[in-house]
Amino acid sequence: MKEIDITLWTKVGEGGNGATYTNQAEPGVLLKESYLEMAKADNLVKEFNLSKAVYELGIPTPQMLELVSVNGRAAIKCQAIQGKKSFARLCNENPEKIDEYARQMARLAKQFHATIATGESAIPSMKAIMEEAVTQSEMLSTKAKQRVQEFLDTIEDAPTLVHGDFTFSNLIMADDKAYWIDLGNAAHGSPYFDLGHFYLFCNIFSRKQRVQDIAHMTDQQMIQFWNTFAKAYSGEENVDEFNKTCKRFAALDIVLLGHIQPLTFSERLFLGMLAKKMIKQ
Numbered sequence: 548m549k550e551i552d553i554t555l556w557t558k559v560g561e562g563g564n565g566a567t568y569t570n571q572a573e574p575g576v577l578l579k580e581s582y583l584e585m586a587k588a589d590n591l592v593k594e595f596n597l598s599k600a601v602y603e604l605g606i607p608t609p610q611m612l613e614l615v616s617v618n619g620r621a622a623i624k625c626q627a628i629q630g631k632k633s634f635a636r637l638c639n640e641n642p643e644k645i646d647e648y649a650r651q652m653a654r655l656a657k658q659f660h661a662t663i664a665t666g667e668s669a670i671p672s673m674k675a676i677m678e679e680a681v682t683q684s685e686m687l688s689t690k691a692k693q694r695v696q697e698f699l700d701t702i703e704d705a706p707t708l709v710h711g712d713f714t715f716s717n718l719i720m721a722d723d724k725a726y727w728i729d730l731g732n733a734a735h736g737s738p739y740f741d742l743g744h745f746y747l748f749c750n751i752f753s754r755k756q757r758v759q760d761i762a763h764m765t766d767q768q769m770i771q772f773w774n775t776f777a778k779a780y781s782g783e784e785n786v787d788e789f790n791k792t793c794k795r796f797a798a799l800d801i802v803l804l805g806h807i808q809p810l811t812f813s814e815r816l817f818l819g820m821l822a823k824k825m826i827k828q
């Protein structure tokens with residue numbers, strides 16, 4: 548892997564997992580670095596390969612250019628979307644347009660979720676990933692685990708694309724063109740895997756100040772976004788049934804969170820209880 552001299556690059560952003568840089572000598576290129584050591588940086592390699600596969604399916608997403616290394620850490624060179632703003636940021640700046648952005652995201656999501664992904668061998672099955680997460684879960688009692696497993700068994704292993712971190716922060720816009728980003732957990736499966744994840748974010752996790760800071764929105768604004776999004780996505784005025792399904796998939800998403808992220812004892816306890824409550828709906 549080519550080593551990059553980071554002193555030639557200017558930091559333009561910082562996320563939970565790493566930082567982003569640009570370099571005047573390479574216009575149109577964004578460098579996305581991981582804080583993790585090379586040995587643990589498989590996530591960035593996975594993100595590179597999955598993003599590439601999703602791009603090849605015709606989804607609007609920044610083009611992946613090269614996997615490189617920065618001081619022994621993995622980094623991605625990709626197409627920089629100049630002047631981008633995330634849908635979350637757009638809602639923050641134009642709160643009177645939250646409903647409009649929610650409807651637009653629903654339209655784009657339906658296209659994303661209609662894309663057949665099984666032709667790309669790099670794209671894994673979300674159902675299979677969930678099977679592993681549930682089997683190994685340390686947040687559920689035996690009985691709760693059984694309930695979650697029974698629900699998982701009813702889910703079809705759909706061939707269509709799921710984003711894997713479906714939120715308004717991972718949909719960016721520049722010059723009226725929207726791009727999906729952060730595709731490191733992309734997979735194929737039921738679109739409700741994404742919808743459950745987003746339901747959880749907007750309606751439950753939105754109560755946390757840290758989440759409001761990440762989203763640049765209040766909890767009320769996130770709930771408003773969800774309600775309009777849910778109506779537009781489902782095509783129904785009454786979204787009770789839609790929300791009910793989303794909640795059951797949200798329980799799975801909680802189990803997955805415990806699988807991919809180290810949790811403290813109290814987080815595990817809280818999330819275990821939440822998952823149990825949501826699967827019961």
Ligand SMILES: Nc1ncnc2c1ncn2[C@@H]1O[C@H](COP(=O)(O)OP(=O)(O)O)[C@@H](O)[C@H]1O
Binds near residue numbers: 561567631633728
């Ligand atoms: N191709 C891109 N062009 C411009 N900005 C981008 C691009 N990809 C990501 N970003 C920005 O970089 C930051 C980190 O993005 P993201 O890929 O979602 O990583 P994280 O895993 O930290 O959420 C965000 O501010 C996002 O809007």
Ligand SMILES: [Mg+2]
Binds near residue numbers: 716717728729
């Ligand atoms: Mg992101």
